[in-house]
Amino acid sequence: MASTNNRPSYILRYFDMIGNGESTRLMLTAANVEWTEERPEWPQEKANQPFGRLPVLIEKSTDGSPDFVICESGNIERYLGRTLGFIPADLRKAALQEQVRDQTFDVITSFAGFVRSTSEEDKKARLDAFWEILDKYIAVYSKHIQDNGNTGYLFGNSLSFADITTYVLFKNVLIGFAKFKEDIADYAKPKLTPEIIKLISTVEAEPSISKIVFKSGDLSAAVKA
Amino acid sequence: MASTTNTPSYTLRYFDGIGLGESIRLLLTAANVEWTEEHPEWPQEKPNQPFGRLPVLVEKSTDGSPDFVICESSNIERYLARTYGLLPADLRKAALQEQLRDQMMDVVIAFSGYARSISEEDKKARKEAFEEIFEKFIALLTKILQDNGSTGRLFGDSLSYADIAIYIFFKNLILDFVRLVADIVDYAKPKVTSEIIKLISTVETDPKLTKFVLKSGDLTAAVSA
Numbered sequence: 001m002a003s004t005n006n007r008p009s010y011i012l013r014y015f016d017m018i019g020n021g022e023s024t025r026l027m028l029t030a031a032n033v034e035w036t037e038e039r040p041e042w043p044q045e046k047a048n049q050p051f052g053r054l055p056v057l058i059e060k061s062t063d064g065s066p067d068f069v070i071c072e073s074g075n076i077e078r079y080l081g082r083t084l085g086f087i088p089a090d091l092r093k094a095a096l097q098e099q100v101r102d103q104t105f106d107v108i109t110s111f112a113g114f115v116r117s118t119s120e121e122d123k124k125a126r127l128d129a130f131w132e133i134l135d136k137y138i139a140v141y142s143k144h145i146q147d148n149g150n151t152g153y154l155f156g157n158s159l160s161f162a163d164i165t166t167y168v169l170f171k172n173v174l175i176g177f178a179k180f181k182e183d184i185a186d187y188a189k190p191k192l193t194p195e196i197i198k199l200i201s202t203v204e205a206e207p208s209i210s211k212i213v214f215k216s217g218d219l220s221a222a223v224k225a
Numbered sequence: 226m227a228s229t230t231n232t233p234s235y236t237l238r239y240f241d242g243i244g245l246g247e248s249i250r251l252l253l254t255a256a257n258v259e260w261t262e263e264h265p266e267w268p269q270e271k272p273n274q275p276f277g278r279l280p281v282l283v284e285k286s287t288d289g290s291p292d293f294v295i296c297e298s299s300n301i302e303r304y305l306a307r308t309y310g311l312l313p314a315d316l317r318k319a320a321l322q323e324q325l326r327d328q329m330m331d332v333v334i335a336f337s338g339y340a341r342s343i344s345e346e347d348k349k350a351r352k353e354a355f356e357e358i359f360e361k362f363i364a365l366l367t368k369i370l371q372d373n374g375s376t377g378r379l380f381g382d383s384l385s386y387a388d389i390a391i392y393i394f395f396k397n398l399i400l401d402f403v404r405l406v407a408d409i410v411d412y413a414k415p416k417v418t419s420e421i422i423k424l425i426s427t428v429e430t431d432p433k434l435t436k437f438v439l440k441s442g443d444l445t446a447a448v449s450a
Contacts, residue, residue, distance in 0.1 A: 051328050052361055070320050072327035074299075079320040095295045095304040102297035103276060109334060116351075119344030136277055 009034035010080075011058040013049070015042065018176035018216050020073035020108070021055045022168045023101075024080060030159065030208040031084035074105055077165070086161040097155065100141070100162040104169040107133050111173075115180045131187070134173065138191055141166060145195035152202030159206050167203040167219070170196065175217040189223060197223055233293075234259035236283040238274070240267070243401050243441050245298035246280050248393045252302060255384060255433040256309035299326060306386040322380060322387040325369075329394045332362050336398075340405040356412070363416055366391060370420035377420075377427030384431045392428040392444070395421065400442045414448060422448050 010028055014021035016039055028035040046052045050071045057076040059068040070076055078098060081087035087094045110133050114126035144154055154162040170192070177184050201220045204213055235253055239246035241264050253260040271277045275296045282301045284293040295301055303323065306312035312319045335358045339351035369379050379387045395417065402409045426445040429438050 050324075051331075051365065053331075068317055070324055072324050072331075075320055075324045075327050078323065079316060082316055091304060091307055092293055095300055098303065099275075099295055099297045099300045102300050106297075113338060116338065116354075118346050118350065121343045122347045125341075125343060140276055 006062045007033055008059045008061050009036075010060070011036055011038055012055060013038045013040055013058070014055040015039065017179075018168065018172050020105075022171065022216060023077050023164050024055060024057065024073070025212060026164050026168070026209050027077070027080045027084055027086055027161075029212045030086070030164075030206070031080075032208070033084070074101060077101060077161070081161040086159075086164065093155070097160060097162040100154065101165040103137060103140075104165045107137055107169060108172060110134075111177060111180075127181075134188070135191065137169070138193060138196060141199075142193040142195040145199055150195065150198065152198040154199070159203065159208070163199060163203055166196075167200060170200055170223075171216060171219050174219060174222050185222070192223055231287050232258055233284045233286050234261075235285070236261050236263055237280060238263045238265055238283070239280040240264060243393065243397050247396065247441055248302050248390050249280060249282065249298065249305065251389045251393070251434055251438060252305040252309070252311060252386070254437040255311060255389070255431075256305060257433070258309070299330065302326070302386065302390065311384070311386040311389070318380070322385060325366075325379065325387045326390040328362060328365070329390060332358050333394070333397075335359070336402065336406075336409075340402075359413070360416065363418060363421070366424075367418045367420045370424060375420055375423065377423035379424065384428070384433055388424060388428050391421075392425055395425060395448070396441065396444045399444060399447050417448055 010033060012021060012024055012028070012035065014024075014037065025037070040048070040054065042054075049056050050069060053071065055073050055076055056069060056071045057079070059070075061068075070079060078087065078101070081097075082089075082094075087097055107130070110126070110130040114123060114130055117123045117126050141154065145152065148154060148156075151157055154160060154166065173188050174185050197220075200223060203209075204218070204220050206213070235258060237246060237249055237253070237260060239249070239262065250262075265273070265279065267279075274281050275294060278296060280298050280301060281294060281296045282304070284295075286293075295304060303312065307314075307319075312322060332355070335351070335355040339348065339355040342348040342351045366379070370377070373379060373381075376382065379385060379391065398413055399410055399417075422445070425448060428434065429443070429445050431438075
């Protein structure tokens, strides 16, 4: 699909997983910009990344200027969020959404700590910490959804940066993380509130992301099953 | 000191230490706004925070509108940095600074993983992972400083958000983290390059920060000794 205007095109370099790449995929799709994905050989390609890690985003201009390359998932998401209009220009409104993302990252990072642990005692300590922060997240954002009129959106009445990051968190917890802890959904599903379930189905029903949202799984079905 | 304009005033809620609060203190100082600090009783005050954690920033307007409250340390930092001009308005330039702060946090997360490991096998694995990412980060910072003319600034020719964030990383590492890992200074200090030492002293002598920056310690003296 050729660029019809001077909009840049994008390459996302990441692994074949939800993880810290899916929010970027969803925003690029919702914005209807030209983008592709690369799956670098790993760890062979580590040295070729700006900080030896993924994701990496490459923004290619149409005017011949050099590629703009950034890394760090939150940084990539905020850059695209601002550029593509998912984060409001008003700094206060933006901060309230970025805060949600920083917290989803804390939850995901907490689980990553569990995954990396080897001894039983470390595993237990890290898993306990993960459940504690997930429980807090669910409580805070269920109330937020209620206070926003129970429409399934966190802010206003259309898909926002915060909605995407929250959806991806639960997609990780209920589908992606099963790779590292088979029975995680058995523990996590009972914790979901009607508000969170409504957000999940609202996001999955968004026309702008329909062409890719189910590639990584049907979360609405998974939470009802 | 009364506000002479409609500039808001701020309350920072945090613990009495460098940690994730000091960058915020320096940004408030550089912004030359009215601000105070609260040290909430902990953990008694946990339920009274938006997400049960600190820091929290309260922005108080002069026009009687409700307080604006945000949390998550990097979110608070970015909000202040954007509001008071320490992060560029240009999204690409801002992303390159935010990226460094996020990379720094990856190093801190790796250090935390190491410091809180319980078993010997986890300690050993986490120590190796921390040292690898720390050394990579030092090399990256040194190159950026060199590419910017070895002026002691990471970007451009005046104090930036990135300068503050990276300065605080080394302040935590050299002056505080010894309480978590006894030999961290013995390991880390020899690896601090001359370019980074110059960044540290440039930040500590910046006129915008001098009234406050040394209250938590003289880092230039500590790394030069």
